[in-house]
Amino acid sequence: MGQLFAIGEVLIDFIPLQKGSPLKDVQAFERAAGGAPANVAASVAKLGGNASMLTKLGKDAFGDYLIEQLAHTGVRTDLIRRTDEANTGLAFVSLREDGERDFSFYRSPSADLLLSEDEIDPGIFGTNDILHFGSVDLVESPMKQAHLKAIHAVKSQGGLISFDPNVRLPLWHSPEECRRTIQDFIPVAHLIKISEDELEFITGITSKKEAIASLFQGDVLAVVYTRGKEGAELYLSADEKYKGRGFNVKVQDTTGAGDAFVGGFLYKLLETGAAQDNIIEVLRVHHDEILEFANASGAWTTAGKGAIPALPSQADVHKLIEMQSNKGMMTNV
Numbered sequence: 337m338g339q340l341f342a343i344g345e346v347l348i349d350f351i352p353l354q355k356g357s358p359l360k361d362v363q364a365f366e367r368a369a370g371g372a373p374a375n376v377a378a379s380v381a382k383l384g385g386n387a388s389m390l391t392k393l394g395k396d397a398f399g400d401y402l403i404e405q406l407a408h409t410g411v412r413t414d415l416i417r418r419t420d421e422a423n424t425g426l427a428f429v430s431l432r433e434d435g436e437r438d439f440s441f442y443r444s445p446s447a448d449l450l451l452s453e454d455e456i457d458p459g460i461f462g463t464n465d466i467l468h469f470g471s472v473d474l475v476e477s478p479m480k481q482a483h484l485k486a487i488h489a490v491k492s493q494g495g496l497i498s499f500d501p502n503v504r505l506p507l508w509h510s511p512e513e514c515r516r517t518i519q520d521f522i523p524v525a526h527l528i529k530i531s532e533d534e535l536e537f538i539t540g541i542t543s544k545k546e547a548i549a550s551l552f553q554g555d556v557l558a559v560v561y562t563r564g565k566e567g568a569e570l571y572l573s574a575d576e577k578y579k580g581r582g583f584n585v586k587v588q589d590t591t592g593a594g595d596a597f598v599g600g601f602l603y604k605l606l607e608t609g610a611a612q613d614n615i616i617e618v619l620r621v622h623h624d625e626i627l628e629f630a631n632a633s634g635a636w637t638t639a640g641k642g643a644i645p646a647l648p649s650q651a652d653v654h655k656l657i658e659m660q661s662n663k664g665m666m667t668n669v
Contacts, residue, residue, distance in 0.1 A: 338464030338495070338606050340380040343390040343486050344373035344473040345448045346402050346416075347425035349591060351642050359430040359440055368591075368642030369405035370427065371448075372470045372502045375592045375643040379599020379633065381410035383650045385606050388412040388460075390486060392451040392479075398424040399447070405644060417455055422447040429591060441507055449477040456482050458489035464611050465495040466602055470502040474517050487524050494612050496605065497555070499525035500598055503534050515540070523554020526612065529598050531562045549574035557615055560630075562597060564590075567631050570623055572616055580627025583635035583660055592643025593634045600633030600653065601626060632656045 349370035352362040369378075377387040389411055393399035395418050402424065403413050425446030430438045443449065461467070467490040473479045487497055501518045508514040518538050522528060528551050530538065541547035548571055551559050559571040567582035604626040610618040619626070632653045640646025648656070 337386065338462060338466060338609070338611075339386040339388060340377060340466050340468060340602055340606060341388050341390055341461065341486070341490070342373035342377035342468045343483055344469050344479070345371040345425055345446070346374040346389060346391050346393060346406070347371040347427055347443075347446065347448070348398050348402065349642060350426065350428045351589065351591065352430055357430060359428060359438055362428075362430055365428065366641075367401070369402050369644040370592065370642065371425070372472060372500065372595050373468060374402075374406065374411075375595030375647070376468050376500075376599045376602065377411045378406060378409040378644045379596050379647050380603045380606070382647045383599065383603045383633070383653070385603045386412070388415050390415055390451070390456065390482070392417040392419055392447045392455075394418070394422055394424040394447040395420045396424055398426070409644060409647070415460070417451060419447050419450055422450055439504065439506060441504070443507075445477060448473055449475070449479045451482045452478040453481040453485040456485045456489065458485070458492070461486075461490045461493045461495055463494040464606070464609055465490060465493070466498055466606060467495060468498040468500070468598065468602060470500050471514065471518050471521070472502060472504050472507055474521060475508065491555075491612075496527060496610060496612060496615060497525045498527045498529070498598070498602060500529040500594065501534055501538055502594065503537060511537075522551060522556065526555055526557045526615065527560070528556055528558070529560045529562065529594070529601070531594060532564075535561065545574065558619055560601065562594060562634075564593075565635070568597070568627055570619060570627060572619060578619075578623040578627065580624070580631050583632055583656060585635045585639045585656070587638045589641045589646070590638050591641075592646065593638045595643060596637035596647055597630045597634030599647070600630035604629050628657060629653060
């Protein structure tokens with residue numbers, strides 16, 4: 337079984353103790369380990385896979401906490417660098433009554449943006465490995481160049497590249513800079529995960545079918561279009577589509593749900609030995625199983641608070657699949 341390498345931000349999410357208040361009115365928070373790539377790595381590890389994090393943290397208490405939390409989930413942390421040139425990133429979150437979120441980020445820059453290409457060792461990657469990244473750490477920084485080096489190294493070994501744009505506009509100078517950067521990185525990935533509220537923004541195309549078709553450029557082999565509780569659709573071309581059902585659970589917090597979906601999806605790819613030369617065949621044969629597992633992983637996470645603390649084990653995922661298959665109704669997990 338190959339290994340998942342996630343590159344990018346690891347940070348502290350400060351989650352409000354109450355829902356329904358704007359961030360300015362929140363009086364108390366609880367901390368949780370987060371950052372989209374870290375969430376994906378933790379998801380894969382908690383499901384039983386091998387996962388490593390490529391990032392940099394501050395030499396501060398928050399960095400110590402994140403190392404402990406990642407290690408606790410089973411993520412390898414020996415490749416994480418530390419620095420005293422910047423602090424570990426922070427994100428303050430406010431929760432609406434429906435569990436959706438607003439963010440306020442503190443990084444100018446944070447330590448993760450200081451990881452340089454010289455700190456990426458190409459020799460760590462193998463044929464059946466997967467590199468996953470998002471857009472948050474693609475702002476102009478040493479970390480952007482570190483992404484490019486890691487992507488090239490994994491590709492040269494025959495491994496897979498997974499990209500979840502995970503749009504966070506407050507972290508960019510302008511929406512156009514965010515859109516342009518995401519568009520620049522889409523062609524270098526083999527697998528694109530995109531949500532229904534990101535598709536038109538990223539592509540600039542209102543027609544769903546045409547927008548998804550436009551993503552098949554460069555090295556892109558598959559697109560996963562997620563629709564929250566409505567499930568997800570897997571595209572192997574603009575005309576070859578497979579659907580996966582959603583799971584109806586009582587939502588507490590949607591933080592990390594998309595990352596848990598990605599983690600479940602990538603775990604199944606690792607389990608089936610997917611690589612550049614066989615991923616299309618793997619997805620055609622196993623699409624039902626992979627989509628069901630990924631959707632259940634994402635749904636389970638929304639029933640808890642925070643991202644990493646709420647991630648499911650493999651037993652949790654199978655429990656939810658069995659419960660919903662038997663009951664066909666909203667499930668309290």
